[in-house]
Amino acid sequence: MNALTQGVIKHLGFKNEVKMQPEDAIDSEITPTxxxxxxxxxxxxxxxxxxxxxxxxxxxxxxxxxxxxxLEIYAAFVKVVRWEPCVVDMLxxxxxxxxxxxxxxxxxxxxxYSAFAGLWFRSPAGVDDPxxxxx
Numbered sequence: 462m463n464a465l466t467q468g469v470i471k472h473l474g475f476k477n478e479v480k481m482q483p484e485d486a487i488d489s490e491i492t493p494t495x496x497x498x499x500x501x502x503x504x505x506x507x508x509x510x511x512x513x514x515x516x517x518x519x520x521x522x523x524x525x526x527x528x529x530x531x532l533e534i535y536a537a538f539v540k541v542v543r544w545e546p547c548v549v550d551m552l553x554x555x556x557x558x559x560x561x562x563x564x565x566x567x568x569x570x571x572x573x574y575s576a577f578a579g580l581w582f583r584s585p586a587g588v589d590d591p592x593x594x595x596x
Contacts, residue, residue, distance in 0.1 A: 496575050497522045497535055503569060504537050504580075507562050513551065517543050528576045536578040537562075544584075552582075 501522040508518060519540045526534050541548055551558065559580055566577050 473591070477593040496533070496571060497524065498575065499569075499571055500535050500537060500566070500575075503565055503571075504562055507533075507558075508539075508563055511558065512547065515542075517541070517548050519547055525578055530576075532574065532576045534578050537580045539580055539582050541582070541584045555582075 501520055504522065505520055507547050508514075508520065519542050520537060521540075522535055522537045525536045528534050562580065563577070566572065571577070
């Protein structure tokens with residue numbers, strides 16, 4: 462046990478130290494994820510619930526800066542991969558979809574540790590007309 466841990470144990474009034482042997486160490490299957498991964502998973506789930514999968518849109522979440530309070534700001538970038546009638550229809554419903562995603566973000570604990578800048582959309586490079594990639 463390191464000195465800091467021993468000091469905290471002593472400060473809390475515990476007299477008997479419990480020393481764990483290396484073979485008794487707890488091994489957790491949980492692996493840490495980044496905040497951007499957490500945002501991406503939450504937003505991906507929202508789009509999947511609306512019927513949109515990875516064949517139609519690609520989602521990337523990344524840090525875009527810091528807010529005045531020093532929290533990292535994340536934005537979700539949604540790229541249309543395949544223009545289908547349902548994707549075109551989705552674009553007309555974006556205000557409602559964004560509100561739904563924003564509500565899910567607020568219900569999560571992520572805003573305690575970061576800020577969310579919203580969704581940003583783009584279409585595939587070189588496509589001027591969605592009908593060019595419509596299937």
